Amino acid sequence: MNPHIVAIFGGAVSGAEASHQLSQRGIRSVVFDQSKLPYGKIEDGLPKWHAKLRDKEEANIDEKLSDPHVTFVPLAKLGKAIDFQDVAQNWGFSALFLATGAWRDRPLGIAGVDDYVGKGLYYQNPFMHWYNHYHEPNYEGQQLELADGALVIGGGLASIDICKALMMETVQAALVLRGIQTNMFDLERGIGKVLETHGLTLADLGLRGCTLVYRRRVKDMPLFPGETDTPEKLAKAEAVREKVLLNAQSKFLFNVLPCHVPVDKIVENGRLAGLVLRETIMEYGKVTEVAGSDKPCHSPLVVSSIGSVPEPLPGVPMKNGIYEVEGGQCCRLKGFENVFAVGNAVTGRGNIKESVEHGKSVSQSIAEGYLTNPDGVVSEQFRQREDEVSAGVTALAERIGHMKPPSDEQRSLIGQRVKSLQDAVGYHGDYRAWADANRPVRLEKLLGLEAHG
Numbered sequence: 001m002n003p004h005i006v007a008i009f010g011g012a013v014s015g016a017e018a019s020h021q022l023s024q025r026g027i028r029s030v031v032f033d034q035s036k037l038p039y040g041k042i043e044d045g046l047p048k049w050h051a052k053l054r055d056k057e058e059a060n061i062d063e064k065l066s067d068p069h070v071t072f073v074p075l076a077k078l079g080k081a082i083d084f085q086d087v088a089q090n091w092g093f094s095a096l097f098l099a100t101g102a103w104r105d106r107p108l109g110i111a112g113v114d115d116y117v118g119k120g121l122y123y124q125n126p127f128m129h130w131y132n133h134y135h136e137p138n139y140e141g142q143q144l145e146l147a148d149g150a151l152v153i154g155g156g157l158a159s160i161d162i163c164k165a166l167m168m169e170t171v172q173a174a175l176v177l178r179g180i181q182t183n184m185f186d187l188e189r190g191i192g193k194v195l196e197t198h199g200l201t202l203a204d205l206g207l208r209g210c211t212l213v214y215r216r217r218v219k220d221m222p223l224f225p226g227e228t229d230t231p232e233k234l235a236k237a238e239a240v241r242e243k244v245l246l247n248a249q250s251k252f253l254f255n256v257l258p259c260h261v262p263v264d265k266i267v268e269n270g271r272l273a274g275l276v277l278r279e280t281i282m283e284y285g286k287v288t289e290v291a292g293s294d295k296p297c298h299s300p301l302v303v304s305s306i307g308s309v310p311e312p313l314p315g316v317p318m319k320n321g322i323y324e325v326e327g328g329q330c331c332r333l334k335g336f337e338n339v340f341a342v343g344n345a346v347t348g349r350g351n352i353k354e355s356v357e358h359g360k361s362v363s364q365s366i367a368e369g370y371l372t373n374p375d376g377v378v379s380e381q382f383r384q385r386e387d388e389v390s391a392g393v394t395a396l397a398e399r400i401g402h403m404k405p406p407s408d409e410q411r412s413l414i415g416q417r418v419k420s421l422q423d424a425v426g427y428h429g430d431y432r433a434w435a436d437a438n439r440p441v442r443l444e445k446l447l448g449l450e451a452h453g
């Protein structure tokens with residue numbers, strides 16, 4: 001029997017793939033996740049209208065974590081239930097993998113604006129968590145209040161998702177006031193279409209729609225990581241970005257304000273009441289702010305969607321917002337011989353050359369496919385992340401063979417500690433039974449619909 005045991009923190013796309021790669025080599029792993037279910041961004045970041053894709057991706061994780069080489073520990077947060085220094089130095093694992101993803105929103109960067117979180121300001125991660133789960137009968141999380149005319153700060157696919165969600169929610173609520181019942185799955189096929197059926201427009205509903213504020217031009221939006229290294233490829237990528245945004249706007253009726261950055265807050269009656277926006281121009285590929293162009297932009301709601309970085313973990317060194325790694329391809333945590341970061345925790349892209357090459361060629365070819373098959377594009381992002389982790393763990397597997405396996409005493413201690421963490425949360429070792437019992441109630445089920453996607 002292989003003597004090595006690896007601890008993996010985070011059991012989503014990256015952690016599950018890492019455990020799978022180890023299982024295939026006969027190496028056992030213990031996967032700790034902070035949540036009941038180890039689905040990460042698939043459950044809390046991928047908007048719930050991608051129901052079929054979500055179910056498929058989660059089944060993929062279930063398959064990997066049900067392998068007999070894998071022991072799962074739910075509700076075990078590194079940094080809270082488990083101390084990083086303690087587990088790294090005292091438990092005796094052959095190696096530790098940090099696959100904890102990126103859950104901290106990048107700050108909006110306006111002095112004092114975070115005092116208004118929940119009072120006119122939301123960040124993307126809590127927004128999507130609420131959006132995906134608030135319909136659940138036993139939902140006990142934060143309740144968000146939406147409003148028409150929101151400003152969404154950002155420019156990637158995730159910020160378009162926020163605009164879509166805001167538009168669908170505000171239109172649905174306005175239709176209800178007119179006695180018209182609709183649902184997210186209908187609206188997701190196109191808000192314009194639904195309104196047309198009822199002979200209505202946004203203006204008829206008294207709505208102006210939300211506005212996506214982006215600091216560069218539309219054609220610069222980071223919608224795809226496709227190749228842009230020749231003038232022809234750049235022109236093609238720019239055309240695709242413009243087409244994708246136009247398509248989303250025509251279906252979901254939101255507004256776009258490119259070439260503007262927020263520089264200050266507007267506060268009224270103890271709430272954020274808008275932002276001061278400054279014009280920008282693009283010069284030699286760089287954003288330059290235009291002096292004297294500031295204008296107040298009143299809005300009842302601001303949603304900041306400018307990216308996520310890993311949450312700091314006590315004892316884990318960080319640099320530029322991500323875990324500080326060295327050791328090239330293997331992403332070894334600085335100062336630790338046997339701790340490695342994988343997946344979004346280290347933004348794997350760029351660290352593993354082969355899979356970057358793979359990722360780029362696929363992205364280019366599927367970019368235009370986004371117009372007809374957005375699920376395919378999102379799904380490809382998960383595959384890229386898996387490829388990166390797979391390549392990384394392949395490179396590591398050899399090294400693990402040379403690392404110190406736990407002694408008999410340490411093995412027994414790991415077993416006892418794992419069991420006590422599992423017992424404390426009522427997990428009895430049957431991964432599939434646990435996942436089935438804790439899977440959230442789905443909107444499509446409440447609506448009596450088959451899974452959409």
Ligand SMILES: Cc1cc2nc3c(=O)[nH]c(=O)nc-3n(C[C@H](O)[C@H](O)[C@H](O)COP(=O)(O)OP(=O)(O)OC[C@H]3O[C@@H](n4cnc5c(N)ncnc54)[C@H](O)[C@@H]3O)c2cc1C
Pocket residue numbers: 009010011012013014015032033034035037038039040041042045046047076077078079099100101102103157158161313342343344345381382384385
């Ligand atoms: C809207 C959207 C946009 C996307 N955009 C991109 C993109 O631009 N580029 C890209 O590559 N991919 C993107 N993806 C794909 C996707 O997010 C990632 O590639 C993939 O899901 C990351 O997986 P992960 O396992 O690294 O992280 P996550 O899915 O974030 O999983 C991390 C896991 O770790 C757990 N965890 C966190 N902290 C702790 C802790 N302290 N202790 C224990 N467990 C912990 C969490 O509960 C979670 O299960 C996007 C996905 C969505 C839904």
